[in-house]
Amino acid sequence: MADRGKAKWSGVRAASIALRYGLALVSVAAAFGLARIFLYFDLPQSFTAFALCAIALAFWYGGSKPGILAALLSMVVRSYFFDPETNIVSRVLYDLYLIIIVLLSVQRRFLSSAVVSFIAVDCSGWQPDEGAWLP
Numbered sequence: 001m002a003d004r005g006k007a008k009w010s011g012v013r014a015a016s017i018a019l020r021y022g023l024a025l026v027s028v029a030a031a032f033g034l035a036r037i038f039l040y041f042d043l044p045q046s047f048t049a050f051a052l053c054a055i056a057l058a059f060w061y062g063g064s065k066p067g068i069l070a071a072l073l074s075m076v077v078r079s080y081f082f083d084p085e086t087n088i089v090s091r092v093l094y095d096l097y098l099i100i101i102v103l104l105s106v107q108r109r110f111l112s113s114a115v116v117s118f119i120a121v122d123c124s125g126w127q128p129d130e131g132a133w134l135p
Contacts, residue, residue: 020061020062020063020065020066021062021065021066021069023057023058023061023062023066024054024058024062024066024067024069024070024073025069025070025073027053027054027055027057027058027070028051028054028058028070028073028074028077030050030054031047031050031051031053031054031074031077032047032050032077032081034050035047035050035082047074047077047078047081047082048078048094051074051077051078052074054070054074055067055070055071055074055101057070058070058071071098071101072098074098075094075095075098078094079095
């Protein structure tokens with residue numbers, strides 16, 4: 001009996017993981033499609049704007065790891081489909097920007113808990129000065 005319940009929950013978990021990573025893939029594919037459509041109709045487009053929307057959707061609804069996947073996929077798509085003749089400095093700066101975003105989002109969880117615990121420990125015995133202005 002316990003095995004059925006475990007199998008049921010593992011199936012739900014696998015479906016949830018597939019949906020989250022699928023969202024990352026579909027959002028980057030939609031950004032790529034929109035950018036190509038804009039190019040076809042000679043409209044001003046920026047794949048970067050569409051890619052940042054796709055990355056934001058993946059982070060917001062999928063979580064950190066699908067968001068990282070969306071950021072890496074958009075970096076590859078931009079480098080190889082839209083700007084293959086771009087100079088190396090521009091490509092490195094764009095890739096560095098995305099890598100910093102990914103690293104900050106991964107460390108956000110660990111840093112926020114560390115900062116809260118540091119503030120709680122550091123300010124536990126704090127008293128305002130006698131002449132300090134307090135609202």
